[in-house]
Amino acid sequence: MPRKQFEDDLKKLRNRFHEMGDITNSAVHKAVRSFVNHDRALAQEVINDDEKINELEIKLEKECFEIMALQQPVANDLRMVITIMKASSDLERIGDHAVSIARATIATKGETRIMDVEKALQFMSNDVKAMVDDTLTSFVLQDVKAAKKAAKEDGDVDEKYREIYKSCLEHMQADAETIVTGTEYIKVAGFLERIGDYATNICEWVVYLSTGKITEL
Amino acid sequence: MPRKQFEDDLKKLRNRFHEMGDITNSAVHKAVRSFVNHDRALAQEVINDDEKINELEIKLEKECFEIMALQQPVANDLRMVITIMKASSDLERIGDHAVSIARATIATKGETRIMDVEKALQFMSNDVKAMVDDTLTSFVLQDVKAAKKAAKEDGDVDEKYREIYKSCLEHMQADAETIVTGTEYIKVAGFLERIGDYATNICEWVVYLSTGKITEL
Numbered sequence: 468m469p470r471k472q473f474e475d476d477l478k479k480l481r482n483r484f485h486e487m488g489d490i491t492n493s494a495v496h497k498a499v500r501s502f503v504n505h506d507r508a509l510a511q512e513v514i515n516d517d518e519k520i521n522e523l524e525i526k527l528e529k530e531c532f533e534i535m536a537l538q539q540p541v542a543n544d545l546r547m548v549i550t551i552m553k554a555s556s557d558l559e560r561i562g563d564h565a566v567s568i569a570r571a572t573i574a575t576k577g578e579t580r581i582m583d584v585e586k587a588l589q590f591m592s593n594d595v596k597a598m599v600d601d602t603l604t605s606f607v608l609q610d611v612k613a614a615k616k617a618a619k620e621d622g623d624v625d626e627k628y629r630e631i632y633k634s635c636l637e638h639m640q641a642d643a644e645t646i647v648t649g650t651e652y653i654k655v656a657g658f659l660e661r662i663g664d665y666a667t668n669i670c671e672w673v674v675y676l677s678t679g680k681i682t683e684l
Numbered sequence: 685m686p687r688k689q690f691e692d693d694l695k696k697l698r699n700r701f702h703e704m705g706d707i708t709n710s711a712v713h714k715a716v717r718s719f720v721n722h723d724r725a726l727a728q729e730v731i732n733d734d735e736k737i738n739e740l741e742i743k744l745e746k747e748c749f750e751i752m753a754l755q756q757p758v759a760n761d762l763r764m765v766i767t768i769m770k771a772s773s774d775l776e777r778i779g780d781h782a783v784s785i786a787r788a789t790i791a792t793k794g795e796t797r798i799m800d801v802e803k804a805l806q807f808m809s810n811d812v813k814a815m816v817d818d819t820l821t822s823f824v825l826q827d828v829k830a831a832k833k834a835a836k837e838d839g840d841v842d843e844k845y846r847e848i849y850k851s852c853l854e855h856m857q858a859d860a861e862t863i864v865t866g867t868e869y870i871k872v873a874g875f876l877e878r879i880g881d882y883a884t885n886i887c888e889w890v891v892y893l894s895t896g897k898i899t900e901l
Contacts, residue, residue: 521900525898528898529898532762532763532766535752535762535766536758536759536762539756539758541753541756542753545749545752545753546749549749549752549769552766552769552770553769553770553773556770556773563881635867636863636864636867639856639860639863639867640860640863643856643857643860646853646856646857646863647853650852650853650856650867650870653867653871654870654874657871657874664780681742681745681746683738
């Protein structure tokens with residue numbers, strides 16, 4: 468019975484998407500931990516793990532394509548497949564940004580640290596992780612309200628970015644020793660800020676999935 | 685005859701994608717011109733035009749979905765629709781980065797300039813524009829060789845990013861007056877570098893379109 472087959476394939480697809488979401492989310496958190504603790508080994512781990520995230524995306528692409536080609540889903544089913552395909556690119560890019568944060572870790576190793584900015588980065592990354600968590604949960608539950616709520620969290624993330632940016636500039640202007648790290652801190656805050664944007668994209672897909680409307684959150 | 689209908693829809697889709705590509709590409713170039721010339725009016729224009737790019741992406745999404753739902757394309761036809769859908773997200777993100785560059789223009793207005801870095805940014809943006817041009821052409825012609833060649837250009841873009849980054853740090857360490865602009869220059873170079881990555885993604889879609897293989901270029 469093709470319907471049963473389709474349900475199974477879709478379940479497989481959903482599970483793989485969530486697997487990808489979990490791995491990506493922990494990559495982000497590992498990356499920031501490695502950055503804040505100047506832990507090069509952990510940073511290298513994040514860089515190595517990215518291969519796995521990319522492979523998962525390629526697997527998802529292929530499976531989505533196969534389902535569409537072989538089962539020609541319509542309406543909600545088609546929408547679900549398309550949504551997973553689009554959202555998986557957002558996850559993959561979140562993974563890329565985790566790698567960029569890990570690279571920044573390796574770049575700043577041994578440079579003068581700015582402790583209050585590192586603390587601020589830790590808070591910001593907690594917000595981002597919570598946002599990505601809430602986003603993925605809203606996706607699992609296909610909960611539009613939860614998705615819109617998760618997207619709103621991006622405002623705090625952006626605000627924290629601006630604070631870190633400002634504070635880094637002040638440090639860099641006061642002490643040239645902090646210029647290299649300050650620049651890297653700003654980059655890392657920028658990566659986190661962009662991860663929030665990708666999470667917002669995924670929230671938009673959740674809304675699309677349930678309403679069929681493509682909206683900007 | 686449905687086949688004829690499908691050809692027409694696909695042609696419409698392709699044209700809209702190229703329209704979106706042209707607008708996005710000129711947004712990138714306008715953004716860098718506004719940044720290098722400290723032209724706030726032009727920067728504002730880029731920010732306003734982004735709405736148009738986002739609308740085009742939403743239109744494309746809808747049309748792709750309709751074609752898939754109503755005409756249930758298979759094999760190459762399906763692949764073409766999926767490719768346009770995926771590549772349009774890359775274009776939309778290139779547009780977002782043009783906006784970020786425009787915002788940096790507004791942020792640095794009136795700050796101490798670093799002329800040699802501005803010149804380097806101009807060269808880098810020329811490379812990026814050429815790369816995006818070549819990418820879009822390879823997409824139109826569905827030319828795998830051209831797509832692989834375009835993706836290779838990303839190496840030069842990355843190299844220019846590293847040079848600009850290094851040179852900015854040197855200026856910032858030598859003269860605290862240049863810290864604000866230097867930081868913005870690094871951000872802009874980073875946006876350009878990422879635009880190169882998105883172009884590479886589109887090149888990967890061209891390869892996928894012709895070979896059915898999802899590959900990392």
